[in-house]
Amino acid sequence: MSVTVRIPTILRTYTGGKAEVPAEGATLSEVLASLEKDHPGIGGRVLDDEGKLRRFVNVYVNDDDVRFEQGLETATPDGAGVSIIPAVAGGC
Template identity: 55%
Template structure:
């Protein structure tokens, strides 16, 4: 078991009571994320597919490396590692997602 930090992006912070970082234990990235999901209702569905893989608009990083280029969810973690959840961000201050092309 390693102790790691998970960085929560702003849009997901309502699920963590506003916390931008959560400390967790686990042996792999997948295990850490499952524990994150178990502790914070509704969060995991926004990050992972039903099969437990990162969704198409989310990347999971271990340190500065995308886990897709490592061993995915099976990538092993070490004490002090930082896992970052990085969803696609559109930009600035539009009013309606579908109909407006207002600029940031």
């Protein structure tokens, strides 16, 4: 399945400045592997050393937060949009 991955500004150094890149895979895990193959280094910013999503990185397939779906096994249908969103913390 071919999907479009939206890349946050902080990770665009891995994609040559591109805000959106194509990736292949039937599940989020496969999409992230495709993303890492085409843009080396980006996978380590999304996944931890155990291969799990980093705590402060949110990932959506279309409008669904994968943490409330099947995590890395969330289906990524053809034409889906995958968004990687780093969590923002802080305050006054």
